[in-house]
Amino acid sequence: MNNFCLQNVVKEATRFDHRSGRATLLDPILISEDCCATFTEVIDINRQMSDHNATKVYLRIRILAKFFTRTIWLYKHADFTRFNNDIQNFDWQTTLTAFGDDIDGMAVFFTDKYIEIARNSIPTKTVTIRSSDKPWFNSEIRKEIRLRDRLHKKLRKLRTVQNTKKFKVQRNKVNNMIIHAKEQFYLNANGLLDEKSNKNPKAFWSLVKKVMGNCRSTSIPPLLNQNTNEISVDEKEKADLLNSYFCNISTSSDDRVIPPDLPLLTQHSLDIDEITEAEIKDILKSLEIGKASGEDCISHQMLKYKMENILHTKFRHRCSPLKADLYRVNLVNDPSCECGCPLEDSIHVFLECPLYINFRNQLFKNIQHLADISIEHILFGTDEITVEQNTILFRNVHSYIRHTKRFFD
Numbered sequence: 501m502n503n504f505c506l507q508n509v510v511k512e513a514t515r516f517d518h519r520s521g522r523a524t525l526l527d528p529i530l531i532s533e534d535c536c537a538t539f540t541e542v543i544d545i546n547r548q549m550s551d552h553n554a555t556k557v558y559l560r561i562r563i564l565a566k567f568f569t570r571t572i573w574l575y576k577h578a579d580f581t582r583f584n585n586d587i588q589n590f591d592w593q594t595t596l597t598a599f600g601d602d603i604d605g606m607a608v609f610f611t612d613k614y615i616e617i618a619r620n621s622i623p624t625k626t627v628t629i630r631s632s633d634k635p636w637f638n639s640e641i642r643k644e645i646r647l648r649d650r651l652h653k654k655l656r657k658l659r660t661v662q663n664t665k666k667f668k669v670q671r672n673k674v675n676n677m678i679i680h681a682k683e684q685f686y687l688n689a690n691g692l693l694d695e696k697s698n699k700n701p702k703a704f705w706s707l708v709k710k711v712m713g714n715c716r717s718t719s720i721p722p723l724l725n726q727n728t729n730e731i732s733v734d735e736k737e738k739a740d741l742l743n744s745y746f747c748n749i750s751t752s753s754d755d756r757v758i759p760p761d762l763p764l765l766t767q768h769s770l771d772i773d774e775i776t777e778a779e780i781k782d783i784l785k786s787l788e789i790g791k792a793s794g795e796d797c798i799s800h801q802m803l804k805y806k807m808e809n810i811l812h813t814k815f816r817h818r819c820s821p822l823k824a825d826l827y828r829v830n831l832v833n834d835p836s837c838e839c840g841c842p843l844e845d846s847i848h849v850f851l852e853c854p855l856y857i858n859f860r861n862q863l864f865k866n867i868q869h870l871a872d873i874s875i876e877h878i879l880f881g882t883d884e885i886t887v888e889q890n891t892i893l894f895r896n897v898h899s900y901i902r903h904t905k906r907f908f909d
Contacts, residue, residue, distance in 0.1 A: 583621035635710035636685035
């Protein structure tokens with residue numbers, strides 16, 4: 501039992517000899533030492549049926565779900581003009597003031613109302629998340645695999661030339677899709693690792709875990725026993741060595757010990773009396789779109805799209821964070837762009853800057869069928885098209901602002 505790190509959880513006798521009257525434990529239940537037995541019981545059995553008692557044990561076992569469902573927001577099909585208008589038109593001041601000093605009530609109401617407005621403007625769908633999927637696996641491959649399996653089942657029932665041909669074609673298609681998906685994933689993995697290593701350590705290690713897969717060893721390496729000066733390779737011996745080491749790190753008792761009276765290093769205290777609107781906007785700008793939402797379900801994507809609408813309005817009124825607008829009000833000393841252009845204004849950012857040429861080409865491709873490409877149409881829209889078409893135009897402009905990462909980290 502010790503060699504395999506097992507323990508017996510039955511402590512009572514389970515077999516009774518009616519001739520000698522002796523009771524012995526002959527029906528143990530062996531479990532691993534890392535398992536947790538919450539309840540153990542020996543059940544009496546009719547002696548005419550058996551001279552052994554029954555045993556019962558309850559184990560606390562964590563069951564990992566193979567898949568779970570999640571509701572996601574379809575931001576590409578969202579009506580952000582309606583979303584922003586609904587938020588601006590709602591009387592937040594009167595409603596929140598009615599709560600008085602109940603901050604929790606305000607927070608709950610704001611969250612519920614914000615989500616309600618978002619659901620009216622942003623469609624959602626429920627997707628199935630399978631944690632066991634490979635990082636290169638996608639829904640298209642899964643769809644083709646299901647079709648392959650159906651054709652294989654049909655072939656087993658009726659083996660004809662036509663069914664055989666269909667199955668082989670589908671099988672080869674699935675194999676080619678898997679090979680291509682693997683190649684593309686590992687080709688892009690190095691670039692993604694380099695990109696995330698400095699910007700987002702959490703995303704970096706998450707990607708490393710996906711790339712390594714299940715090939716990582718979780719066993720404890722061989723340890724040196726300081727008492728015998730021998731190498732321990734047995735799992736139980738290594739666990740005992742680690743346990744002894746951590747128990748001996750600190751053997752002093754802190755009972756009845758009075759902590760020292762440390763003098764204050766400063767007389768100043770941190771008091772936040774008021775949070776300004778500018779500070780809130782700065783926080784919204786720094787949000788990471790890829791991060792999951794909390795319990796309130798308000799995603800960073802919703803808040804950041806609100807900032808894109810604010811920026812679009814600032815471009816119209818020449819009060820944006822562009823260097824030219826800041827230089828005009830004496831907030832910066834140099835109005836030039838990072839690309840070398842002497843003036844970073846709206847015309848330069850949307851129509852000329854070489855730093856955003858790929859995003860600009862995509863913007864022009866998406867809006868050229870709506871209106872002539874000009875700075876006036878990009879900033880203000882045009883009366884020559886419908887309201888719905890102007891909404892599509894502005895949605896593409898907001899997407900361009902977001903992808904340039906000029907105003908968002």
